[in-house]
Amino acid sequence: MKNYNKNxxxxxxxxxxxxxxxxxxxxEVVAAYPITPxxxxxxxxxxxxxxxxxxxxxxxxxxxxxxxxxxxGASASGxxxxxxxxSQGLAxxxxxxxxxxGLRLPIVMPMVNRxxxxxxxxHCDHSDSMSTRDxxxxxxxxxxxxxxxxYTFLALKLAEKVLLPVMVMQDGFxxxxxxxxxxxxxxxxxKKFIGEYKPKNYLFDLKKPITVGPLVLPxxxxxIKYQEIEAMGEAKKVYLEVGKELKKITGNNYPYFExxxxxxxxxxxxxxxxxxxxxxxxxxxxxxQGKKVGLLKPILFRPFPQNEIKESLKHLKxxxxxDRSVSFGGEAPLFSEIKNALYPxxxxxxxxxxxxGLGGRDLFxxxxxxxxEELLKNKIGEVKYLGxxx
Amino acid sequence: MSMDxxxxxxxxxxxxKLVSGHxxxxxxxxxxxxxxxxxxxxxxxxxxxxxxxxxxxxxxxxYTSWNVPWxxxxxxxxxxxxxxxxxxxxxxRKKGKIDKEIKFIAFGGDGGLxxxxxxxxxxxxxxxHNCLYVCYNNEAYQNTGGQRSSGTPKGSMTSTTPxxxxxxxxxxxxxxxxxxxxxxxxxxxxxxxxxxQKAEKAFKTKGPSFLNVLSPCTLNWGYMPNSTIxxxxxxxxxCFWPLYEVEKGKYKLNYKPSQKLPLEExxxxxxxxxxxxxxxNKNMLDEIQNEVxxxxxxxxxxxx
Numbered sequence: 001m002k003n004y005n006k007n008x009x010x011x012x013x014x015x016x017x018x019x020x021x022x023x024x025x026x027x028e029v030v031a032a033y034p035i036t037p038x039x040x041x042x043x044x045x046x047x048x049x050x051x052x053x054x055x056x057x058x059x060x061x062x063x064x065x066x067x068x069x070x071x072x073g074a075s076a077s078g079x080x081x082x083x084x085x086x087s088q089g090l091a092x093x094x095x096x097x098x099x100x101x102g103l104r105l106p107i108v109m110p111m112v113n114r115x116x117x118x119x120x121x122x123h124c125d126h127s128d129s130m131s132t133r134d135x136x137x138x139x140x141x142x143x144x145x146x147x148x149x150x151y152t153f154l155a156l157k158l159a160e161k162v163l164l165p166v167m168v169m170q171d172g173f174x175x176x177x178x179x180x181x182x183x184x185x186x187x188x189x190x191k192k193f194i195g196e197y198k199p200k201n202y203l204f205d206l207k208k209p210i211t212v213g214p215l216v217l218p219x220x221x222x223x224i225k226y227q228e229i230e231a232m233g234e235a236k237k238v239y240l241e242v243g244k245e246l247k248k249i250t251g252n253n254y255p256y257f258e259x260x261x262x263x264x265x266x267x268x269x270x271x272x273x274x275x276x277x278x279x280x281x282x283x284x285x286x287x288x289q290g291k292k293v294g295l296l297k298p299i300l301f302r303p304f305p306q307n308e309i310k311e312s313l314k315h316l317k318x319x320x321x322x323d324r325s326v327s328f329g330g331e332a333p334l335f336s337e338i339k340n341a342l343y344p345x346x347x348x349x350x351x352x353x354x355x356x357g358l359g360g361r362d363l364f365x366x367x368x369x370x371x372x373e374e375l376l377k378n379k380i381g382e383v384k385y386l387g388x389x390x
Numbered sequence: 391m392s393m394d395x396x397x398x399x400x401x402x403x404x405x406x407k408l409v410s411g412h413x414x415x416x417x418x419x420x421x422x423x424x425x426x427x428x429x430x431x432x433x434x435x436x437x438x439x440x441x442x443x444x445x446x447x448x449x450x451x452x453y454t455s456w457n458v459p460w461x462x463x464x465x466x467x468x469x470x471x472x473x474x475x476x477x478x479x480x481x482x483r484k485k486g487k488i489d490k491e492i493k494f495i496a497f498g499g500d501g502g503l504x505x506x507x508x509x510x511x512x513x514x515x516x517x518x519h520n521c522l523y524v525c526y527n528n529e530a531y532q533n534t535g536g537q538r539s540s541g542t543p544k545g546s547m548t549s550t551t552p553x554x555x556x557x558x559x560x561x562x563x564x565x566x567x568x569x570x571x572x573x574x575x576x577x578x579x580x581x582x583x584x585x586x587q588k589a590e591k592a593f594k595t596k597g598p599s600f601l602n603v604l605s606p607c608t609l610n611w612g613y614m615p616n617s618t619i620x621x622x623x624x625x626x627x628x629c630f631w632p633l634y635e636v637e638k639g640k641y642k643l644n645y646k647p648s649q650k651l652p653l654e655e656x657x658x659x660x661x662x663x664x665x666x667x668x669x670x671n672k673n674m675l676d677e678i679q680n681e682v683x684x685x686x687x688x689x690x691x692x693x694x
Contacts, residue, residue, distance in 0.1 A: 028481035031474060055485060057477040062513030066470035069510065072463050073438070073474025079481060081474065099463055203459040203475060204488065206434050213462035214449035 012182040014145040014175035015040025018110045018168075020182075021152035022082060023048045024190040025108075029074035029081040031059040033067045035089040036122045037172040038112045042084060064089035068096040068109075075105040076212050078202025080156070082107065086172060087114035087128045094132060097165075101136025101228065103213060106159035107166075108152060109137075113273065113324075114172040115359045123360020124172035126273070126325040130333045136228055138166040138235050139302040141272040143258075145170070145180045150246065151299075154254055156194055157242045162235045164228075173360065174274040189249055236303045256305035258297040259312060261287060265294030267375040268313070270338055271322035272298045275356070275363050279322075282368040293372050298334065306341040313342065316349040318375045322386070324357045332383070350378070356386035363387065395583055398429075402582070405429040407437075412448040412455040417608035417615025419579040419622065420444050420526050424497065426582055427524060427601070430589035434458070435493040436475055440468035440502030443533045444526065466506035469514035469523060472496045476519045493593055494521040499605075500541030501531045504562050515569035515598045522592045523600045525562065528607040536610030543630070545678050547662045548610070554665055554674070558681065566600045567636055575635035575644075578604040580622035584633055584644055591637070604631045612661025624656040629686040634693060641693040650686070653679045 012020065018041045022030065030049075032042045049058040057074075061067045067083045074081035085093060090111060100107050115121040116128055129139060140155060142148040148170040155166035170176055201210050216224060236256075243254025260280050262268055271279050276297040286293045296312060313319060321339075323332030331339065335353040342348045354371060357363050367386050393401075407428040414421055420443055428435065436459045439445040445462045448455040463471040472494055482488040503511055503525045511523060530548045531537040537550040540560040547554050566574050573595040577585040585603060592599035606621040608614070613621055625631035628651045633644040654675065657663035666675045 028485075029474060029477045031470075031477070055481065057481045057484075059473060059477050059517065061470060061473070062509060062516070066467060066473075066510050066513050069463055069467035069470035070474030070477065073461060073471035074478040075474075076461055077475050077478035077482075079478045081478070095464055096467065203436055203461060204479070204482065204492075206459065206490070206492075209457055209459045211449050211454035211456050211460045214451045214454060215446045216451040220451050 008184050009181045010184050011179050013177050013179050014148045014170045016044045017145040017149040017182045019044035021149045023054055024187055026054045027056055027082045028079035029057050031061050031067045031070035032083050033061050033064045035086045037176045038084050038086040041110055064092040068093040071107055072100050075107050076203050078199040078204050080197050084110040086112040090128045097132055097135040100165045104163040106163055108155045108159055109167050111167040111169045112172045112176045113169050121359040124174055125358045129169050130325040133302055138164055141169045141299055141301055143273055143276050145182050149182055154242050154246050158239055161238045162231050164231050171274040185249055232303045256300045256308050260295040262294035262296055266292040267318045268294040268316050269320045269322055270296045278363055279368050282365050286372055304337055309341045314345050319349040320352040320354055320371050320375055322354045322356055326355050350380045352380045353383040354386050361387050398586055402426055402429045407458045409455050414447045415609055417618045419605040419618050423526050423579050423603050423605055426585050427589040430586050431493050431593040433491045433493045438468050438472040438496045440498035440507055441465035442499040442502050444497050467510045468496045468498045469511040472521050473514045473519045476521055496523045500527045500539045504541040504560055505539050515571055518597050525602045526605040527602055528605045532607045532610050545666050571598045572638050573599040576602045578622045578626055578631055580619040613659055621659055627651045628653050628656040630656050630682055632689050643693040653682055
C-alpha cells in the first residue's frame, strides 16, 4: 500500500474512528443528541471541539428531531453539516429524513445500528435503518471500524456530487464499542480528497435569495420526486468513481458488496456488517474441509445494486440470506431484495431466509456453520430464526 | 425609535422582502405582521417559517413571495432549523468567510410554537441563538380548518371544540421568559407602531428574542375581512390581549386602555364566541371575564 508507512494505526473503537473521520472532515456545523450506542462518536467529537481541533459549531440540541432539523438548516445554508444517531433517535428523525433528501442536502450521518423499542433494548440489530430505507438516503453498511472511518469520506464526496444525504451504518457495540487497530490517514491527504465544498444554491447567497422548502402541489411534485429517483440512480455510478479515488489513498476497494470466496462457491450466505466477519471465519474453516462455501456482504444497500448482485449469485446452488431485522408480516428486508434481484434468472439458486441477532443476540460461528450445513444438505424451506429459544 | 405613523407606513410599504402575490385570505393579518417586523431592520435577514398559513400561502411552487433567503423544513422544527442556519453563520463568520451582520427570524403560528414546536423553541431559546422568534398567533390551527391549539382561548369554538374550548390557553410568554431571554413582547396587528418598535428592539437584542403577535383570522374567527384591524383593537381595549414587553426581566405595559371595555365587545364581533353571548351561557362569559381581569391586574402589578 502506497502510503502505508506514513499512516498511523490507532487503537480505536468504531465510534472514535468515526469521530476521527469527522475531525478530518471538519464540518462547519455538527448538531447532535446523545443516544447509546452513538455516544462515543459525539463525545469524542465534543473533545475535538473543546480542544480546538476542529472549527465546528457544535450544537447540542434537545432531541434527535432537532438534531436533524438543525443539520438541515445548516446544510441549506451552504456549508458542511453532520449529525449522528441510533435507533429511537433515527425513528424520531424519521419525519425529517425525507425532508433532508427531498431538499437534496448532502448531509452525512453516521448511524449506529440498534434495535427499536419496544421492548427497549440498546443492542444491535438493523431494524432502525431498515425502517428508513425508502426515504431517499443513500445507505452504506460497514463491517469494521476501519470501514466506518473510510466510508465516511466516501459518503461525504458522494453526497456532495449527487446531492443526496448518506447514512453510514456500523453495528452498535460490536463495532461502535470494540477497539480495533484503525489506520488513520494523514489530515492533509484527507483534506485534499474531500476538497472544498462549493454549493450552487444556498441560503447565504444574499445576492440571489432562494426559497428553500416551498409548497409543491400535484402540478410539480411528481417531477421533483423523479429528479430524486434519477439522483439515486446516479449515486450508484458515482459511488464507484469516488471509491476509485479513495483507493488511491487507502489501497482498499470500495465495491457495492464484498465477495468472499464466492466465485467458485456452490453455496453461500448473504450477511452484512459485523456478522460478515464471523461468517468469514466459518468459511475459512469449511473451505479447509473442502466445502465450497462463500459469502456476499452487502455494503451499498441504497441504491441497491440489483443487477450486480444477481450476476454474482447466479452460479450458486443454494443461498441463505441472514437478516438482522424483520419485516413483520412480510419477508425480511435483505432477503426480499436478494430474492427480487434473482427474479430475472431462468435458473435461480434456491433461497433460504434466516433472521438472527435481534436486540443484539450474538451470532456464533457454530450457528453460521449450521446454516452452511443445511444449505449443503439442500434443506430449504420457510424462514428460520437463528439463536431463538422457542 | 420615535417615528410617526405616516413615515412608518411608507417604510413598510417600500419594504419588498415579502411581496404581493401571496395567497393569504383577504383580510389576513399575517402579511401585515410579517412586513412590519421585517421593516424594522436594515440588515440582511434570513427567514425561516414553520408549516402553516404563512408558509403555504407565500411559496406555492414555482412562485415565491420572498425576496429574502427563506427556509421551511417542517411543522414543529422552525426554531431548530433556524438554529442550524445561525450556527452555520457563526462558523462562516469565525472563518472570516462572511462579514455582514445578518438577522435571523423564525415565524410560526400558535400551532407551530405553542404546541407541536414548543420543544424546538425551548431548546433554541435555552441554547441562546441570536434569533428572533415570532408567533403569528391566530389562536387555532387555522391553516387546516380551525382546530383548537393550546393557544386557543377558553370558550372559543373551533372545529375540534364545537361546544367551545373548556381549558385556559397556555401562557407562552411565561414559558418563553422562563428561559431567561432578554426580550419578549406581546403585540397585535392593529398597533403597527408598537409592533414595529418591538421588532426593532428584538432585532437589537443579543441572543434570543420573542414576539407573540395577535393575528385575527377572518375565516375561522368569523368576521368580515375588512374588520381585522378593528377586531385586533378590541382584543386590546378589552384587555383580552394586553400589549406589553419584558426587557431583561422588567415588565412594561405598552398600552393602557383609557376605558377598559367589557369582553363582550370583543366577543360579539366574532362567530367563534357567539354562543357565549346567549343568556344561558352568561356564567361562562362571566368566568372568562374574571380570568381576563385577574390576568390584567397581575400584569398591572408586574409592570408597576
